[in-house]
Amino acid sequence: MRETQPSRVVLGSPCEACPVRPFSICSDLTIDELADLERIATKITVNAGAPIFDEGELAAHRYNVTNGCARIYKLLGDGRRQIIGFLFPGDFLGLANGEMYAYGAEAIANCDLCRFSRRKLEDLVFRLPALKTRLFGVASNELAIAQDQILLLGRKRAKEKVATMLLMFSKRAERRNMSDNPVFLPMIREDIGDYLGLTTETVSRIITQLKTKGVIRLEVGNNVRLLDIDALVAMSEGF
Amino acid sequence: MRETQPSRVVLGSPCEACPVRPFSICSDLTIDELADLERIATKITVNAGAPIFDEGELAAHRYNVTNGCARIYKLLGDGRRQIIGFLFPGDFLGLANGEMYAYGAEAIANCDLCRFSRRKLEDLVFRLPALKTRLFGVASNELAIAQDQILLLGRKRAKEKVATMLLMFSKRAERRNMSDNPVFLPMIREDIGDYLGLTTETVSRIITQLKTKGVIRLEVGNNVRLLDIDALVAMSEGF
DNA sequence: CGGGAAGTTGAAGAGCGTCAAAAGTAGTGG
DNA sequence: CCACTACTTTTGACGCTCTTCAACTTCCCG
Numbered sequence: 001m002r003e004t005q006p007s008r009v010v011l012g013s014p015c016e017a018c019p020v021r022p023f024s025i026c027s028d029l030t031i032d033e034l035a036d037l038e039r040i041a042t043k044i045t046v047n048a049g050a051p052i053f054d055e056g057e058l059a060a061h062r063y064n065v066t067n068g069c070a071r072i073y074k075l076l077g078d079g080r081r082q083i084i085g086f087l088f089p090g091d092f093l094g095l096a097n098g099e100m101y102a103y104g105a106e107a108i109a110n111c112d113l114c115r116f117s118r119r120k121l122e123d124l125v126f127r128l129p130a131l132k133t134r135l136f137g138v139a140s141n142e143l144a145i146a147q148d149q150i151l152l153l154g155r156k157r158a159k160e161k162v163a164t165m166l167l168m169f170s171k172r173a174e175r176r177n178m179s180d181n182p183v184f185l186p187m188i189r190e191d192i193g194d195y196l197g198l199t200t201e202t203v204s205r206i207i208t209q210l211k212t213k214g215v216i217r218l219e220v221g222n223n224v225r226l227l228d229i230d231a232l233v234a235m236s237e238g239f
Numbered sequence: 240m241r242e243t244q245p246s247r248v249v250l251g252s253p254c255e256a257c258p259v260r261p262f263s264i265c266s267d268l269t270i271d272e273l274a275d276l277e278r279i280a281t282k283i284t285v286n287a288g289a290p291i292f293d294e295g296e297l298a299a300h301r302y303n304v305t306n307g308c309a310r311i312y313k314l315l316g317d318g319r320r321q322i323i324g325f326l327f328p329g330d331f332l333g334l335a336n337g338e339m340y341a342y343g344a345e346a347i348a349n350c351d352l353c354r355f356s357r358r359k360l361e362d363l364v365f366r367l368p369a370l371k372t373r374l375f376g377v378a379s380n381e382l383a384i385a386q387d388q389i390l391l392l393g394r395k396r397a398k399e400k401v402a403t404m405l406l407m408f409s410k411r412a413e414r415r416n417m418s419d420n421p422v423f424l425p426m427i428r429e430d431i432g433d434y435l436g437l438t439t440e441t442v443s444r445i446i447t448q449l450k451t452k453g454v455i456r457l458e459v460g461n462n463v464r465l466l467d468i469d470a471l472v473a474m475s476e477g478f
Numbered sequence: 479c480g481g482g483a484a485g486t487t488g489a490a491g492a493g494c495g496t497c498a499a500a501a502g503t504a505g506t507g508g
Numbered sequence: 509c510c511a512c513t514a515c516t517t518t519t520g521a522c523g524c525t526c527t528t529c530a531a532c533t534t535c536c537c538g
Contacts, residue, residue, distance in 0.1 A: 074390045077476045082393040084386050096382035103386065132371060139378040143335035146385035147323050147342065151313045153392035154321040154436030158526070189485065197393030199527060204486055237316045397494070428517065438495055443518055 014038070020066050023090030023176050025138060028130045036128070040120040044113050046070075052093070052105040052113070059101045061115050062094035068111030069186045072103045073194065083195040085145070086187060090176060092138050094118070109186050153197045156238065161196040162206045163235035166216065170226060182223035253277070259305050262329030262415050264377060267369045275367070279359040283352050285309075291332070291344040291352070298340045300354050301333035307350035308425045311342045312433065322434040324384070325426060329415060331377050333357070348425050392436045395477065400435040401445045402474035405455065409465060421462035 015038045021027055026037055043066075046052050052063065052070060070087040084103055087093055093105060093113070125132045152164055166183060174180035185192070189200045189207075196203065210216045215232060217225040226232060254277045260266055265276055282305075285291050291302065291309060309326040323342055326332055332344060332352070364371045391403055405422060413419035424431070428439045428446075435442065449455045454471060456464040465471060 074386070076390070076394060077478055080394045080477070082390040084389055096379050096386060098383075102383055129368065129371075132368075132375065136371065136375045136378060139375060139382055140335050143378055143382050143385060144337075144341055146382060146389060147313070147335060150323055150385060150388055150392060151315070151321040153389060154433075155315060155319045188483090194393075200485080201487085201528085202526060204484095205526095208486075238319070239316055427515090439517080440496085440519085441494060443516095444494095447518075 015041075018066065020064075020090040024064055025092050025131065025134050026064075028134050029128065030130075033128050033130060036124060037116075037131070040116055040124060041114040042116075044115050046107040046111045046113065048107055048110050050107050052107060052111070053101050055101055055104040057101050059094065059097045059099060060118055062092070062118055062121050063105075063116070064114040065089055065091045065093060066112045066114060069108040070105055070111055071108055071187065071191060071195075072105045074103050081194045082197070083191060085142075085149075086191075086195070088172070088176065088178075092135070095135070095139055095142060108191070156236075158196075158198055158202050159206050159209070160236055160238050161198065162192075162203065162210070163232045165192070165196060166224060166226060167229070167232055167236055170229075179223075181229075182219050182225040185222050185224055254280075257305065259303075259329040263303055264331050264370065264373050265303075267373050268367065269369075272367050272369060275363060276355075276370070279355055279363065280353040281355075283354050285346040285350040285352065287346055287349050289346055291346060291350070292340050294340055294343040296340050298333065298336045298338060299357055301331070301357055301360050302344075302355070303353040304328055304330045304332060305351045305353060308347040309344055309350055310347055310426065310430060310434075311344045313342050320433045321436070322430055324381075324388075325430075325434070327411070327415065327417075331374070334374070334378055334381060347430070395475075397435075397437055397441050398445050398448070399475055399477050400437065401431075401442065401449070402471045404431070404435060405463060405465060406468070406471055406475055409468075418462075420468075421458050421464040424461050424463055 015021060015026060015034050016031065018024070018026075026034055029037060041064075046068075048068075053059075053061070055074060065087045067089055070093070071083050072085050072087065072093070073081050073083045075081050086108070087105075094101075096102060125135060148168075152161055156164065169185065170180045170183045173183060178184070187195075189203045192198075193200045193203045207216070207218075211218065213231075215226075215228045215235075217227055219225050254260060254265060254273050255270065257263070257265070265273055268276060280303075285307075287307075292298075292300070294313060304326045306328055309332070310322050311324050311326065311332070312320050312322045314320050325347070326344075333340075335341065364374060387407075391400055395403065408424065409419045409422045412422060417423070426434075428442045431437075432439045432442045446455070446457075450457065452470075454465075454467045454474075456466055458464050
């Protein structure tokens with residue numbers, strides 16, 4: 001797999017050199033503040049497929065993804081799953097949770113994370129206004145993304161959903177200085193289905209349609225080449 | 240209509256006496272801080288059905304609902320609408336918006352709102368840590384609600400959606416010290432449909448089913464009496 | 479080369495949407 | 509006070525999108 005390479009951030013190395021810092025909660029901190037944050041951080045690794053935490057568990061920690069990819073999800077009583085979001089390097093994990101985690105989190109590819117004790121992080125947020133501002137910004141941004149997802153799930157058709165997702169992941173990668181075309185999609189069809197409110201089969205059928213029409217091309221390593229972005233944009237809005 | 244009575248908060252009256260303050264962004268402020276906030280607030284009224292702001296408009300203001308009920312929504316190119324949420328007294332309006340409003344807002348019943356210039360509010364948030372903390376809390380809470388809605392829209396069936404909504408509105412009313420049973424639902428079937436990702440007709444059919452089974456009873460003034468809450472809870476989880 | 483997971487494809491069916499019409503409700507003005 | 513109108517809600521018949529179930533193929537990785 002793509003993410004199984006050893007973490008580029010060596011245990012104990014200074015956060016200053018962290019490649020995902022510009023995209024993380026620690027981006028706007030001074031060197032001293034960053035040191036404060038680093039003091040309460042523990043580097044952990046979670047293997048592909050393994051849980052980071054479970055829904056309903058006591059929310060003792062918050063995390064920051066530094067490498068790999070993860071999914072957060074909610075389950076219904078009979079096993080139906082809804083994936084709330086995918087996390088990539090730089091993403092914060094554990095917002096919107098009270099005493100208990102309101103969703104579960106699992107590594108999709110091998111994950112490196114900075115783990116913070118929730119209490120210690122809250123103490124630090126209280127002391128560092130820049131950190132509080134940053135977390136507020138992250139929460140606002142997540143909220144806007146969630147609202148887009150609500151529109152997608154409530155009112156878009158299968159083809160529109162898939163097109164929207166491809167464009168979304170492309171834009172997101174661009175903002176992180178990663179490849180926006182081809183788009184890297186490390187998750188399996190079932191994950192995509194559970195994210196878009198569809199079944200595996202429907203996702204597969206739509207992707208086949210897009211391939212046949214020459215709108216996308218599947219490349220090696222879970223990469224999707226967007227061949228006709230205008231068509232995708234039109235599709236994502238239902239035209 | 241129920242909300243057409245004149246606002247109980249007279250123009251220029253002190254926020255100290257505001258009945259929705261315990262549930263609003265101003266709840267944790269000192270008397271002096273509250274005065275600072277009041278200084279930048281303008282009381283406005285919006286009639287039922289009228290827009291508060293439109294999607295894509297320059298986001299010059301933030302609001303706090305003090306009376307009435309509003310909806311926030313997103314539109315697709317062909318007119319399909321997704322209602323993101325309903326706002327009741329105490330709710331903050333304008334989070335998760337950048338330079339432009341990412342959604343439109345309309346009054347459902349006649350609305351009284353505190354309007355804040357976005358810039359002035361941001362200045363104040365910068366100066367008052369208690370206000371920043373409160374807004375962060377609101378954002379986190381909204382995010383958790385949005386994630387529940389994502390589960391609902393992506394993975395629940397029509398009957399489960401309606402049952403979930405009834406319980407959700409009941410719990411929400413309880414937290415605001417309003418009647419949790421019967422539940423007050425001021426919005427029309429079309430709004431409920433656009434909120435749950437359903438059509439007016441499907442919502443009507445489900446409500447008829449619930450009535451027939453003796454789970455709910457419609458009462459005067461858009462009130463819904465929950466007769467069998469256990470059945471609703473079971474239904475909302477798909478059992 | 480082999481086995482299990484992931485992906486694809488087909489056929490049939492269910493749930494919800496669409497279209498249409500009737501019944502109920504509220505606000506308006508004579 | 510009632511008739512008129514417009515909106516909302518309900519109900520029915522039908523159809524479509526997506527799901528379900530099943531079989532088959534492809535892709536990995538040991």
